[in-house]
Amino acid sequence: MSDPFDVPPYHEWETAQPYAMWARARHTCPVVETPGNDWAPLPTFSTTTFADADRVLRDPDTFSASINAEAMAPFMGELMLGLDGEEHRRYRSLVAQAFKRSSIERWKPELVDGVLARLLDELAPQGRGDLVESLTAQFPVQVICGIVGVPLEDHDRFNQWAERINYGPLDPETGMAASAAMVAYLEPLVAARRAEPTGDLLSELVHAEIDGERLSDERLYGFLRLLLPAGAETTYRVFGSALLVLASDARLRDRVDADRRLVQSLVEETLRWETSVTMVSRRATVDTEIDGVAVAAGCPVTVYNGAANRDPARWPDPDSFDLDREPVAHLAFGTGPHQCLGMHLARVELEAGINAVLDRLPDLRLDPDAPLPHIAGYAFRGPATLPALWTPATLRVARSSAAPNSPV
Numbered sequence: 001m002s003d004p005f006d007v008p009p010y011h012e013w014e015t016a017q018p019y020a021m022w023a024r025a026r027h028t029c030p031v032v033e034t035p036g037n038d039w040a041p042l043p044t045f046s047t048t049t050f051a052d053a054d055r056v057l058r059d060p061d062t063f064s065a066s067i068n069a070e071a072m073a074p075f076m077g078e079l080m081l082g083l084d085g086e087e088h089r090r091y092r093s094l095v096a097q098a099f100k101r102s103s104i105e106r107w108k109p110e111l112v113d114g115v116l117a118r119l120l121d122e123l124a125p126q127g128r129g130d131l132v133e134s135l136t137a138q139f140p141v142q143v144i145c146g147i148v149g150v151p152l153e154d155h156d157r158f159n160q161w162a163e164r165i166n167y168g169p170l171d172p173e174t175g176m177a178a179s180a181a182m183v184a185y186l187e188p189l190v191a192a193r194r195a196e197p198t199g200d201l202l203s204e205l206v207h208a209e210i211d212g213e214r215l216s217d218e219r220l221y222g223f224l225r226l227l228l229p230a231g232a233e234t235t236y237r238v239f240g241s242a243l244l245v246l247a248s249d250a251r252l253r254d255r256v257d258a259d260r261r262l263v264q265s266l267v268e269e270t271l272r273w274e275t276s277v278t279m280v281s282r283r284a285t286v287d288t289e290i291d292g293v294a295v296a297a298g299c300p301v302t303v304y305n306g307a308a309n310r311d312p313a314r315w316p317d318p319d320s321f322d323l324d325r326e327p328v329a330h331l332a333f334g335t336g337p338h339q340c341l342g343m344h345l346a347r348v349e350l351e352a353g354i355n356a357v358l359d360r361l362p363d364l365r366l367d368p369d370a371p372l373p374h375i376a377g378y379a380f381r382g383p384a385t386l387p388a389l390w391t392p393a394t395l396r397v398a399r400s401s402a403a404p405n406s407p408v
Contacts, residue, residue: 005021007378013379013380014376014384016376016377018278019310025046026048026049032046042298045299045301047307048307049311049313050309051313052303058336060084063284063301066084069082074179075175075178077221078216079222080095080219080223081226098204104344111147112348112352113352116353119134119135120135124361127392131247131387132236132240143231143349147201148200148224148227148228149189149193149201157181166233183221190206194207205223237381237382238382242266242350242353244383246354250365256358260358264351265325269321272309273310274375278379279306280305283300305331305332367387370385
């Protein structure tokens with residue numbers, strides 16, 4: 001079935017607002033067929049419901065991830081993201097241990113909390129600032145650099161490389177240059193860890209072994225070029241969205257501040273409500289169907305997990321942010337064999353980040369003198385800016401130490 005699926009041109013992807021289009025499609029044509037063209041001769045099929053997205057992502061035999069390698073291999077090298085079956089299982093097993101929740105927790109006290117403390121030490125006394133520029137865009141990339149073993153002072157260049165690699169298919173020359181620069185930077189670090197492990201993730205990856213097999217250089221650099229952009233860009237977008245929710249609603253902010261058990265609910269609802277990566281690609285391996293729509297072998301399938309996460313068949317009033325929703329699984333991290341390895345790290349970072357902001361930036365609110373921030377994007381979503389106000393740290397100390405009814 002064909003339907004005018006009005007995908008914005010690439011140059012508008014960073015400002016797009018696709019939810020209304022996805023909702024119309026979900027209501028009238030849940031599986032959208034887009035005809036082929038000279039650039040992509042086969043039709044593409046797009047899913048917009050939770051049930052269809054969940055089914056496609058859980059069936060790697062019918063819907064292969066190999067299409068991801070076709071799109072991103074020029075920029076990231078040999079990717080785990082583009083493998084299927086036993087080959088994918090073995091590759092993933094070599095790196096999965098380092099990303100278990102129990103493994104990630106060891107990085108929290110010194111690295112995650114340490115990065116947050118340094119950033120907020122600078123921000124807290126100011127009383128105002130752009131939280132995207134000064135906090136959310138800085139925090140996850142510094143954490144992932146620290147975990148890997150990259151010097152924190154180089155995090156800015158990794159942030160730039162990460163963004164350019166992610167947008168490689170839209171700007172191949174820039175994406176290739178960023179990819180080459182990242183590998184050139186990492187090569188001496190890899191050689192040093194081979195000679196003398198230091199206990200960081202890079203050391204673990206270099207020496208990881210299963211059944212006598214280690215990561216090849218091509219796969220090692222492929223994984224690092226995937227990990228650093230994914231670990232940096234996606235989490236900072238969700239963090240910004242969560243802080244925008246808090247800064248926009250004083251009653252909700254105060255409620256979460258008073259009961260920190262709600263931080264986890266805030267994180268999960270933000271992940272559902274504003275998924276930072278809204279689409280996942282697959283390719284049909286055989287003639288099949290999705291929700292009654294025939295899909296020929298070889299055709300690309302785009303799973304809009306951003307649309308699936310607002311499916312009213314699964315969540316009542318899905319376009320609203322509701323801290324009290326009954327917890328049910330969302331697709332912010334995908335599902336199936338390719339479910340995001342970094343999901344535990346992202347949750348640890350988000351929970352720690354929100355708690356730290358509530359502690360260090362009291363009375364957080366939007367800056368009324370700045371343009372109203374908003375969340376935008378087609379493939380990647382998050383606020384580009386977040387100008388905010390809060391009670392400066394020095395005033396907070398004075399207030400907390402004053403007599404109960406004395407003016408401050």
